[in-house]
Amino acid sequence: MHIQEELNERHVLSLTVANEAGILARIAGLFTARGYNIDSLTVADITTDHAISRITIVTGGPPKVIDQIIAQLERLVPVHKVTDLTEAGPFVERELALVKVSGTGEDRIEALRLADVFRAKVVDTTIESFIFEITGTTDKIDNFVALMRQIGLVEVGRTGVVGLTRGKEAA
Amino acid sequence: MPFRSSGRKGLPRTQGKDFIVAEKSGADILVECLIDLGVEVVFGYPGGAVLPIYDALFNHPKIRHVLVRHEQGATHMAEGYARSTGKPGVVLVTSGPGATNAVTGITDALMDSIPMIVLTGQVATQLIGTDAFQEADTIGITRHCTKHNYLVKDPGKLAGVIHEAFHIATTGRPGPVVVDIPKNVQVATAPYQKPEAFEHASYRPQIKADAKAIDTAVEMLAAAERPILYTGGGVINSGLEAARLLRELADMTGAPVTSTLMGLGAFPASSPQWLGMLGMHGTYESNWAMNQADLIVCIGARFDDRVTGRLDAFAPNSRKVHIDIDRSSINKTVEVDLPIVADVGSAMADMIALWKSRNHHKADLSAWWKQIDGWREQKSLAYPESATEIMPQEAIAQLYKATRSATDVIITTEVGQHQMWAAQHFGFDAPNKWLTSGGLGTMGYGFPAAIGAQVGNPDSLVICVAGDASVQMNIQEMGTASQYRTPVKLFILNNEYMGMVRQWQELTYESRYSNSYSDSLPDFVKLAEAYGWTGIRIEGPQELESGIRQMIDTPGPVIVDCRVAKLSNCFPMIPSGAAHTDMLLDPSQVSGSLSDEAKALV
Numbered sequence: 216m217h218i219q220e221e222l223n224e225r226h227v228l229s230l231t232v233a234n235e236a237g238i239l240a241r242i243a244g245l246f247t248a249r250g251y252n253i254d255s256l257t258v259a260d261i262t263t264d265h266a267i268s269r270i271t272i273v274t275g276g277p278p279k280v281i282d283q284i285i286a287q288l289e290r291l292v293p294v295h296k297v298t299d300l301t302e303a304g305p306f307v308e309r310e311l312a313l314v315k316v317s318g319t320g321e322d323r324i325e326a327l328r329l330a331d332v333f334r335a336k337v338v339d340t341t342i343e344s345f346i347f348e349i350t351g352t353t354d355k356i357d358n359f360v361a362l363m364r365q366i367g368l369v370e371v372g373r374t375g376v377v378g379l380t381r382g383k384e385a386a
Numbered sequence: 387m388p389f390r391s392s393g394r395k396g397l398p399r400t401q402g403k404d405f406i407v408a409e410k411s412g413a414d415i416l417v418e419c420l421i422d423l424g425v426e427v428v429f430g431y432p433g434g435a436v437l438p439i440y441d442a443l444f445n446h447p448k449i450r451h452v453l454v455r456h457e458q459g460a461t462h463m464a465e466g467y468a469r470s471t472g473k474p475g476v477v478l479v480t481s482g483p484g485a486t487n488a489v490t491g492i493t494d495a496l497m498d499s500i501p502m503i504v505l506t507g508q509v510a511t512q513l514i515g516t517d518a519f520q521e522a523d524t525i526g527i528t529r530h531c532t533k534h535n536y537l538v539k540d541p542g543k544l545a546g547v548i549h550e551a552f553h554i555a556t557t558g559r560p561g562p563v564v565v566d567i568p569k570n571v572q573v574a575t576a577p578y579q580k581p582e583a584f585e586h587a588s589y590r591p592q593i594k595a596d597a598k599a600i601d602t603a604v605e606m607l608a609a610a611e612r613p614i615l616y617t618g619g620g621v622i623n624s625g626l627e628a629a630r631l632l633r634e635l636a637d638m639t640g641a642p643v644t645s646t647l648m649g650l651g652a653f654p655a656s657s658p659q660w661l662g663m664l665g666m667h668g669t670y671e672s673n674w675a676m677n678q679a680d681l682i683v684c685i686g687a688r689f690d691d692r693v694t695g696r697l698d699a700f701a702p703n704s705r706k707v708h709i710d711i712d713r714s715s716i717n718k719t720v721e722v723d724l725p726i727v728a729d730v731g732s733a734m735a736d737m738i739a740l741w742k743s744r745n746h747h748k749a750d751l752s753a754w755w756k757q758i759d760g761w762r763e764q765k766s767l768a769y770p771e772s773a774t775e776i777m778p779q780e781a782i783a784q785l786y787k788a789t790r791s792a793t794d795v796i797i798t799t800e801v802g803q804h805q806m807w808a809a810q811h812f813g814f815d816a817p818n819k820w821l822t823s824g825g826l827g828t829m830g831y832g833f834p835a836a837i838g839a840q841v842g843n844p845d846s847l848v849i850c851v852a853g854d855a856s857v858q859m860n861i862q863e864m865g866t867a868s869q870y871r872t873p874v875k876l877f878i879l880n881n882e883y884m885g886m887v888r889q890w891q892e893l894t895y896e897s898r899y900s901n902s903y904s905d906s907l908p909d910f911v912k913l914a915e916a917y918g919w920t921g922i923r924i925e926g927p928q929e930l931e932s933g934i935r936q937m938i939d940t941p942g943p944v945i946v947d948c949r950v951a952k953l954s955n956c957f958p959m960i961p962s963g964a965a966h967t968d969m970l971l972d973p974s975q976v977s978g979s980l981s982d983e984a985k986a987l988v
């Protein structure tokens with residue numbers, strides 16, 4: 216007997232939730248308990264009274280599973296709203312990364328040149344290294360990191376994705 | 387002890403001198419809330435971290451405390467109380483082991499949608515996280531087996547949380563809610579006022595169905611040639627009115643009705659439209675009717691794997707309507723054509739009203755009923771007779787017969803073959819009279835549930851149909867029944883086996899009965915005597931009727947050790963992962979082994 220796997224679709228979910236103790240554990244735990252994937256998860260409070268947080272989750276699964284994930288999230292008592300950005304129409308998604316690269320001579324110049332192409336900023340430098348700050352889609356950051364790997368990538372820190380629907384309305 | 391809040395500023399607390407409301411301790415606030423919420427009984431067990439609450443309950447004139455013998459017992463009692471009365475069950479336990487012992491019952495209540503509030507003591511706030519004596523991360527442990535849970539760090543917030551906890555436990559799809567209360571919060575004081583009616587910021591279950599969906603459902607029903615109403619525990623949770631509406635809906639449409647294990651009693655078993663339970667041990671006619679229907683209206687059930695069998699063969703030619711208050715139950719395992727998110731009672735009322743205003747009449751379903759009658763002729767619940775041994779099915783049939791005249795009978799069960807036989811051979815005509823652990827299948831549920839039901843229904847005849855193995859899982863609660871004089875009847879179908887396990891081993895593992903024999907059983911009659919109960923042994927078919935009569939007529943709690951045929955199997959049966967049409971009707975169809983795919987399913 217072999218265990219079958221299903222095809223996955225990438226979805227970006229945006230949640231507003233009550234900013235209370237344990238909310239992150241509740242959400243992350245739901246994903247592990249029901250066997251859903253989390254590619255990235257970001258959270259921060261977004262109102263002046265600190266009452267509400269936005270959580271952005273990048274997940275994957277067959278359409279039926281995505282639908283279940285949303286229904287299960289909506290069922291959690293502190294969850295105000297779940298929006299599937301991937302389904303809701305055009306949306307903007309961004310991720311920020313810090314990328315440390317070391318090298319000298321030609322490598323150093325090439326790193327700077329590539330950073331310029333990607334509109335990455337230098338936020339720290341030594342004689343033998345840079346830290347670049349780059350924002351963009353996950354793909355863009357993946358590409359940048361892949362190029363830096365060839366030059367002398369030391370380490371990477373990424374925030375995970377945040378996203379909002381386009382246009383003047385709230386999702 | 388005035389409380390120093392470490393929380394954020396701006397809490398709605400009255401500060402220092404200028405309050406008019408009297409300050410009370412957290413423990414007193416809790417008890418006050420319970421009274422305001424109409425709580426009459428608490429099932430609990432004391433310990434260090436709840437001593438202030440126990441002191442507040444000492445000789446309390448309004449709240450009755452039922453002292454259990456094990457915290458798991460308290461949770462199942464609360465479930466039995468809740469399921470039989472429609473009111474939430476309340477549990478009070480101490481921190482650490484008290485809370486962990488409650489976890490099984492909490493999970494059971496989650497799976498079966500039982501409204502329950504579990505109050506757990508916790509170590510003082512400044513000790514949380516230090517591995518203090520009897521500290522357990524109750525909130526972490528119960529996060530995934532509760533509908534919601536709370537840690538209260540400020541006595542000023544306790545009343546709001548308690549009221550919210552009851553609201554969440556009892557509305558929408560009901561479930562268990564844990565409130566963890568550190569000991570210093572029970573001792574510290576804060577002003578108490580009964581919280582005003584509130585609207586929750588994010589939790590708002592949808593009660594009323596979308597009108598367009600109701601319209602579509604009514605037209606689908608009116609046009610159906612082979613409809614079936616597939617009902618579940620949601621009808622019972624929705625309340626007595628929902629059960630009444632179900633009868634009206636069935637009457638109006640003439641459709642056959644089947645139900646899950648959890649829904650038994652919502653529709654009367656005495657009705658000619660009743661097909662019996664469906665699923666793994668359901669009747670031939672209900673499973674075939676599901677398979678051949680052109681329209682399935684699922685009302686408060688959730689297409690559980692015990693019901694559907696092999697998914698790709700489940701009701702292949704039907705359109706499906708699913709009414710459920712929990713949107714996540716819809717399209718979870720079976721995709722439906724028409725989802726209706728609503729309270730089932732409210733949705734049925736809307737459907738009935740629209741059906742009437744459209745002047746729909748009962749369609750001619752005679753061809754469908756003829757087909758159903760053909761399946762009924764299989765007599766799938768028939769069982770072999772024996773002159774020497776008590777057939778377990780016969781024991782249930784006799785129990786049913788003997789209690790039919792009793793005004794109010796509540797049946798609880800443990801888990802195993804006896805549970806299925808009780809579901810098959812006892813007829814339920816009213817909701818809230820059948821209490822069983824469906825979703826979690828918890829051995830040890832039935833006996834404490836019976837005590838809880840008896841506490842909530844002092845005048846009812848409460849009988850727990852038990853197995854010899856299951857009953858031992860919470861047998862210590864005999865002391866509770868003695869102490870509170872709850873005259874529960876513990877009717878044990880003693881086959882000296884974990885019969886259900888043995889049956890699967892016979893089916894799947896060529897009768898290698900690995901660890902399923904109930905060795906070293908206690909003498910149940912002597913055990914009864916040890917606790918001050920009455921013990922009765924029924925050894926042969928001739929004693930069955932009189933033994934049952936004696937059990938019913940004996941005041942106070944009674945154990946019946948009913949010795950039944952040891953190797954009986956529960957049929958009909960759809961093996962795990964098989965289609966409804968592959969039902970086994972009797973032992974001659976059992977091969978003794980299964981494929982690895984089937985073996986991998988529970």
Ligand SMILES: Cc1ncc(C[n+]2csc(CCOP(=O)(O)OP(=O)(O)O)c2C)c(N)n1
Pocket residue numbers: 800801802803804805827828829830852853854855856857879881883884885886887
């Ligand atoms: C707490 C728990 N442990 C294990 C099981 C698995 N299990 C299901 S039925 C059963 C046997 C029950 O035996 P008994 O109570 O004698 O009932 P019978 O099937 O013989 O009627 C077991 C072990 C369970 N359901 N619950």
Ligand SMILES: [Mg+2]
Pocket residue numbers: 802853854855879880881882883884885
């Ligand atoms: Mg047994």
